Amino acid sequence: MKKAILIGMSGCGKTTLVQRLEHEELAYAKTQTVRHYVNFIDTPGEYLEHRHLYRALIISSADADEIGLVQDCAAGQTWIPPSFGTTFAKPIFGVVTKTDLAVGDEQLEYARSVLETGGAARVFAVSAFTGDGVPELLEYLGGPPAGEAQSADRTGVGR
Numbered sequence: 001m002k003k004a005i006l007i008g009m010s011g012c013g014k015t016t017l018v019q020r021l022e023h024e025e026l027a028y029a030k031t032q033t034v035r036h037y038v039n040f041i042d043t044p045g046e047y048l049e050h051r052h053l054y055r056a057l058i059i060s061s062a063d064a065d066e067i068g069l070v071q072d073c074a075a076g077q078t079w080i081p082p083s084f085g086t087t088f089a090k091p092i093f094g095v096v097t098k099t100d101l102a103v104g105d106e107q108l109e110y111a112r113s114v115l116e117t118g119g120a121a122r123v124f125a126v127s128a129f130t131g132d133g134v135p136e137l138l139e140y141l142g143g144p145p146a147g148e149a150q151s152a153d154r155t156g157v158g159r
C-alpha cells in the first residue's frame, strides 16, 4: 500500500479519516505534531495555515509516496492555495471530507474545485463517520478493502 501524507486546515477531519482508514476507534485528538501511522502521515492543520511552517510539511513528505490534500466540505473556506501541490514533487490526490454534513451539491463542488485548483489529479469524497467513499480511497492507495483485517499489512511484510 502506498503511504500518504494528509495536509489540510485544522479540524478538516484528517485524523478522524486516518483512524477510519487504519481501523482504529474514532476518537477526537487534536494533532499537535506530525504523527506517523503504518500507511499515513498525519499533520497538524497549523502547518498549512502558517506559511513559515510549509517547510515542516515538505520535510515530512519525504517519507510519503503520495500527497493527500484534504478539504472539509462544510468549512466554506480554504487554506489550500492554487497550485499548492507543486510544492511537492509527488503525485497529489484530494479528499473532500465530512460529506455527511453536506447540504446540497454546492459545498461538495466548492471543496472539489479547491482541491483540483490546489493540484489534485484525483478527488475522493468521504465521510469518516459513515464510511462513504472510504473503499474507493483505499483502493486508490492499493490497500485492502475496508473492514478487512490489516494484520499482515501492519507487520510491514511485503512493503
Ligand SMILES: Nc1nc2c(ncn2[C@@H]2O[C@H](COP(=O)(O)OP(=O)(O)OP(=O)(O)O)[C@@H](O)[C@H]2O)c(=O)[nH]1
Binding pocket: 008, 009, 010, 011, 012, 013, 014, 015, 016, 017, 028, 029, 030, 031, 032, 043, 044, 045, 046, 097, 098, 099, 100, 101, 126, 127, 128, 129, 130
Ligand atoms: N460530521 C462529521 N464530522 C467529522 C468527520 N470527520 C471528522 N469530524 C469531526 O471534525 C472534528 C475535527 O476532526 P479531526 O479529525 O480532529 O480534524 P483534523 O483535520 O485532524 O484537525 P487538526 O488535528 O486540528 O489539524 C472532530 O470533532 C471530528 O469528530 C466526518 O466525516 N463527519
Ligand SMILES: [Mg+2]
Binding pocket: 014, 015, 016, 029, 030, 031, 042, 043, 044, 045
Ligand atoms: Mg488531526
